[in-house]
Structure formats: C-alpha cells, structure tokens
Amino acid sequence: MRGLTQGLTKIVCKYGPPDCLFTEFFRVHKNYCLEEDNLALIVQKQVGVPVIAQLMGEDEAYLVEAAKKLVAMGADGIDFNLGCPAPRVFRKNVGGGLLRDLDRVAIILKALRAELTCTFSVKTRVGFDSDKDFEKLLEIIQNAQIDLFTLHGRTVKAFYSGTVDTRYFKRAAQVLPCPVVANGDIQTAEQAIALIENTGCRGVMIGRAAIRNPWIFGQIRSLLNGERPFQPTLSDARKYVQDLYDALPDVSDAIKLSSLKPFLNYIGIAVDPDGTFLQKVRRSTSTSEMLALCDTHLLGPHADKPYATPYAGLIARPNREKDSASDDLIP
Ligand SMILES: Cc1cc2nc3c(=O)[nH]c(=O)nc-3n(C[C@H](O)[C@H](O)[C@H](O)COP(=O)(O)O)c2cc1C
CATH class of the missing domain: 1.10.167 (Regulator of G-protein Signalling 4; domain 2)
Structure with a gap:
C-alpha cells in the first residue's frame, strides 16, 4: 500500500503469508524510475511468495517497457492499477481516473497483453463516479484476455465511504473467464470465506485489515481447511x-x-x-x-x-x- 507499508511489507507477509503479494504501484511515465523499496520485494525475493509488480500510468509504450524491466528483474507477474481513488492520482487520468476513458484502457491492456507472457492482471473499481459503464468495462477486460481481475466494490469517487457492493463481484465472476478477486473492507477471515462462497470470486485481496492483523491469511487458510484459526492476543x-x-x-x-x-x-x-x-x-x-x-x-x-x-x-x-x-x- 503506497506510502504506508513501504519497507515493512515483508514483516506483514511473514505472519501470513498470503498466496501472493501485489506491490505498491510503480508510477510509470516519461521520466519514471522504479522505486527502491518496491523493487526490493521483487529483486531480493523478500517475502517468499510470488510478487506481482503493479504499474500505474497512461502511456502504453512506457508501461510495456517498465513491465518488461520488472519481469526481467524477477517480478512474477504484472498488475495494472486502474482503480486508485486518490484525487492527486485520478486528476492526472491515471489509476481510477482512467475509468473515464475506457477506449484508452482497452489500448493499454491490449499493448501489455501482447507483450507479456507472464501473469497479467488488472485491479479496478466499478466505475469512476457511477456504475454506468461497468458492463462495458467487463467487456474490455474480457477482450484483453487477462489472467486475473481484482475488483474493489465501490466507484473511484466513493473513495472509502459507504459500503462495498458485493453484487459487482458476482456479476464479474459470472461474466469473466478469468478468476475474479474481491477487494474492499474485508475485516475478518470469516468475511473473506463468506465472500468467496457467496459471489463466485476465487479469492480476496486484503489491504488494511492485513496491516492490523497479519495473521488473517493464515486464518483464512485454516478455515478453508476446516481447522480452527489462530486467535491472536x-x-x-x-x-x-x-x-x-x-x-x-x-x-x-x-x-x-x-x-x-x-x-x-x-x-x-x-x-x-x-x-x-x-x-x-x-x-x-x-x-x-x-x-x-x-x-x-x-x-x-x-x-x-x-x-x-x-x-x-x-x-x-x-x-x-x-x-x-x-x-x-x-x-
Ligand atoms: C494508504 C493506502 C495506499 C494504497 N496503495 C495502493 C497501491 O499502491 N496499489 C493498489 O492497488 N491499492 C492501493 N491501495 C488500496 C488497497 O490496496 C485496497 O484496494 C483498499 O484499501 C481496499 O481494500 P481493504 O479494505 O482491504 O484495505 C491503498 C490504500 C491505502 C489506504
């Protein structure tokens, strides 16, 4: 999580660990440089699980170049950030801001898919300020032939307010051929299991709750195996x-x-x-x-x-x- 986890991601992962880790986003533009802390997770294999490098940007040529560099450095996959809700980000038409220009999104995804043989995924929200283009977004995602789709069940403008609407997870899981991962407001292992069971999603992505409770991934695994999860004190x-x-x-x-x-x-x-x-x-x-x-x-x-x-x-x-x-x- 950009600006928050920084060099401490490896500690959070030590307690779980999750099945895989998505890095903070690398901001990619004409004069980009790949940040050290983020790179350490990839290059030094700090976490012992596959690490997917997340990219944010609007220019497919630089994105493809950065993606190839990161894969050469050891990234196990590339994720495209299409959902960041921070105003400072979306005002530049990157992250969640790109949801206002789905034609551009299609071009970027096509370019990345054409060049990447590794796992290629997208993380997004249900729309910019409404869900009116959600079906079109799903169509673009389907056409892009990505390997994994992570959805946060709010619009970009909703930021973190209101509740996550799980109907979008169901719809994405119904329509897309690739596995769908649900994200947003998951606080407990029990909630994660319920979400998977009720939506058809194949997994969950957990952010803030994992910072509070780094045992959550192990707890989910225990519940899936019918075991009693570890209860920290x-x-x-x-x-x-x-x-x-x-x-x-x-x-x-x-x-x-x-x-x-x-x-x-x-x-x-x-x-x-x-x-x-x-x-x-x-x-x-x-x-x-x-x-x-x-x-x-x-x-x-x-x-x-x-x-x-x-x-x-x-x-x-x-x-x-x-x-x-x-x-x-x-x-
Ligand atoms: C401080 C902060 C930094 C974040 N940085 C990123 C990021 O770099 N890439 C990303 O995909 N999501 C980022 N997110 C969003 C989280 O990954 C996640 O989608 C969001 O917090 C909702 O999930 P949660 O309720 O499990 O935390 C960030 C969130 C916060 C609060």
Missing part, C-alpha cells in the same frame, strides 16, 4: 509491533516514528473499545514513548485479551479514509 500484537520496529532501517527516530504510526493506527482500532490506546499512540512523539504505550496497553493484565477484530466506531486514519476530498492518500 494483545501480547501477539505487541510482538508484531516489535517486529515492525526491529525491521526499520537505521534512520532518525522521527522517521521511524512516522513509519510506525500508520501501522499503530490500524493496530489501535482493535486494542480497546473506547480508543484510548489509539488516541495516545497518535500523540506519541518518540518511538520509545510509542513502545512504552504498547507495553502498557498490550501486555500485563491485557496480554491474554483477544486481538484483531476492530471495535465499532474507531477509524484508523480518519483524514485519509473518511474524507473523499482528501488529497494526501498518496504522498
């Missing part, structure tokens, strides 16, 4: 925070703090129902203060309390997920 969450901290590069404390805070925001919504931990951790001014807060709220008398299901009414990153005018989702 607050002391497991404390160990996870330590793992994240220990994986940070040797940078200033302020940078470490700003890398950890987004994670602690997601973790914080599942610690106590009134959000006390969340409030305190948001105000922490050093990593030592943050880790001390974790000790107080996640260990001692709290250590064995169940962790990972979010409490109602708590929002991890209010400015970024509530306000559809927010421009800072992508730094």
Whole structure:
C-alpha cells in the first residue's frame, strides 16, 4: 500500500503469508524510475511468495517497457492499477481516473497483453463516479484476455465511504473467464470465506485489515481447511509491533516514528473499545514513548485479551479514509 507499508511489507507477509503479494504501484511515465523499496520485494525475493509488480500510468509504450524491466528483474507477474481513488492520482487520468476513458484502457491492456507472457492482471473499481459503464468495462477486460481481475466494490469517487457492493463481484465472476478477486473492507477471515462462497470470486485481496492483523491469511487458510484459526492476543500484537520496529532501517527516530504510526493506527482500532490506546499512540512523539504505550496497553493484565477484530466506531486514519476530498492518500 503506497506510502504506508513501504519497507515493512515483508514483516506483514511473514505472519501470513498470503498466496501472493501485489506491490505498491510503480508510477510509470516519461521520466519514471522504479522505486527502491518496491523493487526490493521483487529483486531480493523478500517475502517468499510470488510478487506481482503493479504499474500505474497512461502511456502504453512506457508501461510495456517498465513491465518488461520488472519481469526481467524477477517480478512474477504484472498488475495494472486502474482503480486508485486518490484525487492527486485520478486528476492526472491515471489509476481510477482512467475509468473515464475506457477506449484508452482497452489500448493499454491490449499493448501489455501482447507483450507479456507472464501473469497479467488488472485491479479496478466499478466505475469512476457511477456504475454506468461497468458492463462495458467487463467487456474490455474480457477482450484483453487477462489472467486475473481484482475488483474493489465501490466507484473511484466513493473513495472509502459507504459500503462495498458485493453484487459487482458476482456479476464479474459470472461474466469473466478469468478468476475474479474481491477487494474492499474485508475485516475478518470469516468475511473473506463468506465472500468467496457467496459471489463466485476465487479469492480476496486484503489491504488494511492485513496491516492490523497479519495473521488473517493464515486464518483464512485454516478455515478453508476446516481447522480452527489462530486467535491472536494483545501480547501477539505487541510482538508484531516489535517486529515492525526491529525491521526499520537505521534512520532518525522521527522517521521511524512516522513509519510506525500508520501501522499503530490500524493496530489501535482493535486494542480497546473506547480508543484510548489509539488516541495516545497518535500523540506519541518518540518511538520509545510509542513502545512504552504498547507495553502498557498490550501486555500485563491485557496480554491474554483477544486481538484483531476492530471495535465499532474507531477509524484508523480518519483524514485519509473518511474524507473523499482528501488529497494526501498518496504522498
Ligand atoms: C494508504 C493506502 C495506499 C494504497 N496503495 C495502493 C497501491 O499502491 N496499489 C493498489 O492497488 N491499492 C492501493 N491501495 C488500496 C488497497 O490496496 C485496497 O484496494 C483498499 O484499501 C481496499 O481494500 P481493504 O479494505 O482491504 O484495505 C491503498 C490504500 C491505502 C489506504
């Protein structure tokens, strides 16, 4: 997740792991460069599962060039980002902004498909500001002969507000010959299983919940195998925070703090129902203060309390997920 997971993706994957990982998007344009953190996942094989490199851009020539480079560097597949809802992105007619120009989308997908023999997938939303072109989008996806289709069940303009409409998943799974992956607001392993069973989707893509609960992929796998899933406690969450901290590069404390805070925001919504931990951790001014807060709220008398299901009414990153005018989702 761009601007959030950065070098810590490998820690999230260590706990699951998921079946495969989609990188943050590589922004591809005339003067593009492939960002180091993102590349490390591909080149250094940091996560032990197939890594699909995600591209965002509007020019098929540069996209094809970047895709080939990434495959040569070890990417196990290429995903095209056709859904990013950040205004800063869609205003440039890339990500979700491209949904306003489906003819261009068809050209880009055709060019990429023609050049790629690896797994080629697309991630998108149901439309830009309405679902009026959803059927046309599905037709374009079908014609593009992609290998995997990930759908977020909202429009771009809906950002993260309202609910995900699962009828779109059903329709895509019904129409498309390739496997469809459902995305959006999946909080628990049980929800993931229900979604797969009820929609015909072949899998789920999980973002924010995996940051809070990196065990979720293993939990889904256990449920699919008829086994009892691992139930983490607050002391497991404390160990996870330590793992994240220990994986940070040797940078200033302020940078470490700003890398950890987004994670602690997601973790914080599942610690106590009134959000006390969340409030305190948001105000922490050093990593030592943050880790001390974790000790107080996640260990001692709290250590064995169940962790990972979010409490109602708590929002991890209010400015970024509530306000559809927010421009800072992508730094
Ligand atoms: C901070 C942030 C960064 C994101 N970066 C990306 C990205 O680079 N590529 C992408 O496909 N989706 C990105 N997303 C969207 C997520 O992958 C996912 O589609 C979205 O959060 C909904 O799924 P979830 O409810 O499981 O989180 C990002 C989301 C957030 C909140």
